[in-house]
Amino acid sequence: MYGKFQQYLQTELDSITEAGLFKGERIINSPQEAEITLTTGQKVLNFCMNNYLGLSNNQELIDAAKNALDTRGFGMSSVRFICGTQDLHKELEKKVAEFFGTEDTILYAAAFDANGGVFEPLFSEEDAIISDSLNHASIIDGVRLCKAQRYRYENADMASLEEQLIKAQDQRFRIIVTDGVFSMDGNTAPMDEINKLAKKYDALIMVDECHSAGVVGKTGRGVTEQFNIRGEVDIITGTLGKAFGGAIGGFTTGKKEIIEMLRQRSRPYLFSNSIPPMVANAGIKMFDMMSQTTALQDKLHANTDYFVKKMINAGFDIKPTKSAICAVMLYDAKLSQDFATKLLAEGIYVIGFYYPVVAKGQARIRVQLSAAHETKHLDHAITAFTKIGKELGVLK
Ligand SMILES: *Cc1c(COP(=O)(O)O)cnc(C)c1O
Numbered sequence: 377m378y379g380k381f382q383q384y385l386q387t388e389l390d391s392i393t394e395a396g397l398f399k400g401e402r403i404i405n406s407p408q409e410a411e412i413t414l415t416t417g418q419k420v421l422n423f424c425m426n427n428y429l430g431l432s433n434n435q436e437l438i439d440a441a442k443n444a445l446d447t448r449g450f451g452m453s454s455v456r457f458i459c460g461t462q463d464l465h466k467e468l469e470k471k472v473a474e475f476f477g478t479e480d481t482i483l484y485a486a487a488f489d490a491n492g493g494v495f496e497p498l499f500s501e502e503d504a505i506i507s508d509s510l511n512h513a514s515i516i517d518g519v520r521l522c523k524a525q526r527y528r529y530e531n532a533d534m535a536s537l538e539e540q541l542i543k544a545q546d547q548r549f550r551i552i553v554t555d556g557v558f559s560m561d562g563n564t565a566p567m568d569e570i571n572k573l574a575k576k577y578d579a580l581i582m583v584d585e586c587h588s589a590g591v592v593g594k595t596g597r598g599v600t601e602q603f604n605i606r607g608e609v610d611i612i613t614g615t616l617g618k619a620f621g622g623a624i625g626g627f628t629t630g631k632k633e634i635i636e637m638l639r640q641r642s643r644p645y646l647f648s649n650s651i652p653p654m655v656a657n658a659g660i661k662m663f664d665m666m667s668q669t670t671a672l673q674d675k676l677h678a679n680t681d682y683f684v685k686k687m688i689n690a691g692f693d694i695k696p697t698k699s700a701i702c703a704v705m706l707y708d709a710k711l712s713q714d715f716a717t718k719l720l721a722e723g724i725y726v727i728g729f730y731y732p733v734v735a736k737g738q739a740r741i742r743v744q745l746s747a748a749h750e751t752k753h754l755d756h757a758i759t760a761f762t763k764i765g766k767e768l769g770v771l772k
Contacts, residue, residue: 396709396713397732402414402725403415407432407433408422408425408427408432408433408622409422409427409430409432409433409748410422410430410746410748410749410750410753411753412725418720418723419723420720420723420724420725421723421724421725421749421753421756421757422725422746423724423725423726423743423744423745423749423757424725424726424727424742424743424744425622425744425746426587426617426618426619426622426744427618427619427622427746427748428590428591428618428619428676428700428744428745428746428747429590429591429596429619429620429672429673429676429746429747429748430672430746430747430748430749431619431620431621431622431662431672432621432622432623432748434621436661436665437621437658437661437662438658439661440654440657440658440660440661441623441654441655441657441658442654443657444464444653444654444656444657444658445653445654448462448464448653448654448657449653450652450653450654451649451652451653452649452650452651452652452653453649454649454650455645455646455647455648455649455650456483456639456645456650457639457646460649460650461650462653462656464653464656464657464660465483465650465651465656467656467660468481468483468656468659468660468663469481469482469483469627471659471660471663471664472614472627472629472663473629474663474667475589475597475663475666475667476585476589476597476598476600476606476612476614476629477597477600477606477607478607478612478629478630478631479630479631479632479635480629480630480631480632480635480636481627481628481629481635482627482628482629482635482638482639482642482645483625483626483627483650483651483656484625484626484627484628484644484645484648485624485625485626485644485648485649485650485651486615486617486624486625486626487514487584487586487613487614487615487617487626487627488514488517488626489626489644489645489648490514490613490614490615490626490627490628490644491512491514491515491517491518491584491613491626492514492517492518492521492643492644493518493628493638493642493643493644493645494518494582494611494613494628494638494642495518495519495521495522495524496518496521496522496523496641496642496643497637497638497640497641497642497643498634498637498638499522499523499524499549499551500522500523500524501523501524501525502524502547502548502549503524503525503547503548503549503550503551504524504525504526504527504544504547504549504550504551505519505522505524505525505526505527505551505553506527506528506529506537506540506541506544506550506551506552506553506579507519507526507527507528507529507553507554508528508529508531508532508553508554508555508558508565509528509529509530509531510531510532510555510558510560511553511554511555511584512555512559512584512586514584515553515555515584519553524547525544525547527540527543527544528540531558531563532554532558532563532564532565532566534566534569534570534573537552537570537573538573538577541573541576541577541579542577544577544579545577549580550577550578550579550580551579551580551581551582551610551611552570552573552574552579552580552581552582553582553583553584554570554581554582554583554584555583555584555586555587555588556583556584556585556586556587556588556589556592556598556599557586557587557588557591557592557599557698557699557701558587559587559701559742560701560703560729560733560734560740560742561695561697561701561703562695562697562698562699562700562701562702562703563695563696563697563698563699564588564592564599564602564603564698564699565583565599566603567583567599567600567602567603567605567609568603568604568605571603571605571608571609580610580611581608581609581610581611582609582610582611582612582613582630583598583599583600583609583611583612583613584612584613584614585598585599585612585613585614586613586614586615586618587618587699587701588602588699589614589615589618589619589620590618590619590620590666590672590673591619591673591676591699591700592698592699594670594673595666595670595673596619596666596670596672596673598612598614600612602698609630610630610631610634611628611629611630611631611634612628612629612630613626613627613628613629614626614627614629615627616651616655616659616662620659620662620663621658621659621662623655623658624651624655625651625655625656625659628642672747673747675747676700676745676746676747679700679745679746679747679749679754680697680699680700680702680745682751682754683702683743683745683754683757683758684697684702686754686758687702687704687758687761690758690761690762690765690771691765691771691772692704692705692761692765692770692771693705695740700744700745700746701742701743701744701745702742702743702744702745703740703741703742703743704740704741704742704743704761705738705739705740706728706739706740706741706770707737707738707739707740708737708739709728709730709731709739711739711768711770712728712729712730712739712740712741713728713730714768715728715741715764715765715768715770716728716741718764718767718768719741719760719761719764722760722763722764723756723760724756724757724760724761726741726742726743727741727742728740728741729741729742743757
C-alpha cells in the first residue's frame with residue numbers, strides 16, 4: 377500500500393513547493409533570545425519570536441524550573457483528574473485568575489487545546505458561536521468540534537458583528553469569540569464595543585489573549601485592561617508559550633461554573649497529560665514577577681513606539697499597531713520573500729508573509745518587538761530595513 381500513498385504524498389509536497397508555500401525550518405543552536413545563533417554559524421537578531429517580554433531564557437524562570445525538577449520531579453505521567461495535579465498546578469491556576477481578574481482557571485498542555493476544548497462542553501445545537509473572521513486556527517477547530525450554529529463577522533467590524541448577533545437572536549445562548557490581538561496586523565479587537573453589543577444582544581464573550589496577554593494594556597493584563605472591561609469577559613484563553621516564558625502550556629480562565637464544567641467535560645483536559653512541574657513552577661514565578669513590576673511591559677511598549685516611529689520616518693508603510701506586532705507592508709509576495717532573505721544577510725531574522733496566510737496583495741514582513749531588544753538592536757534593524765528598502769526600490 378505505501379508505494380501508492382507515498383507517490384500521492386510526494387506529488388502533493390511537490391505542488392506545495394512549486395506554489396512557493398513549502399515551510400522550511402531554520403535551525404537555532406542557542407537559547408531563544410534577542411541574538412541567536414543558527415547552525416550555519418551566523419549570529420542574527422531575532423525579530424520573529426513571540427518572546428515579547430524576553431522571558432524565554434530568563435534566569436529566574438530557569439531557576440524556578442530547576443528547583444521544581446529537584447523537588448517535584450520531571451513529569452506527571454497522568455491527566456489532571458487521575459494523579460496529574462500537584463500543588464504547583466493549583467497555585468498556577470490561582471495566579472492566572474488573579475492576573476486576569478477572573479474567578480478560576482483550568483490548565484491545558486497548550487492554548488491550542490484550551491481553544492479546542494472550550495466550545496463542545498459548553499454549547500450545543502440550540503446555541504450560537506459568533507466568531508471573528510481572523511480568529512486563530514485553534515478557535516476555528518474548536519468551533520468545528522461543537523454542534524452550535526456558526527456565525528462569522530468581518531475582522532473587528534462592529535456593524536458586521538451586530539448583523540450576526542441579530543441573526544442569532546433566536547438561539548438559546550450566544551457567545552462572541554475573538555482574538556485579543558490579531559497576529560498578522562497587530563490590531564486589537566475593539567473590546568469596549570464588543571462588550572456593548574454583547575449587553576445589547578444578550579451574548580457571552582470569549583477572548584483569546586495569546587498575543588495580548590503580558591503585552592497589551594498598561595500593566596500587560598491584556599485587552600480587557602486596555603479597554604477597561606476587566607472582569608466583564610466570561611471566558612479568556614491564553615498561552616504560557618509566548619510572552620509568559622515561552623515554554624509550553626495553555627489555560628482557560630473565567631467564570632467559575634464555566635471552568636468547573638470544563639474540568640468535567642473538556643476532552644483535551646480529560647484525555648491529555650498534565651504540564652510538567654517545572655513549567656508550572658516557572659509559571660508561578662513568572663506571574664509573581666508580573667505582579668511586582670511592569671518594567672518589562674514598559675520596555676516593550678517603549679521599544680515598539682521607537683521602532684514604529686523610526687520606520688514610518690524612514691518611509692515605510694506600517695499597519696497601525698496596538699500590540700508588539702508591526703506589519704511592514706510590501707504588498708507583493710515575491711518582494712516580501714526577497715526582502716526577508718536580504719535582511720537575514722544583514723543579520724536581521726524576520727519572516728515575510730503572503731497569500732494565503734494574509735489576503736492576496738497584502739504581503740508583508742511581520743516584525744515582532746520584544747523587551748529583550750536593546751536600542752542598538754532596534755537601530756540595527758531599522759538601518760538594515762532602510763538599506764534593503766532602497767536597494768529593492770521600496771523606499772525612494
Ligand atoms: C499561538 C496561539 C495559540 C496557540 O498557542 P499554543 O499554546 O502554542 O498552543 C492560540 N491562539 C492564538 C491567538 C495564538 O496566537
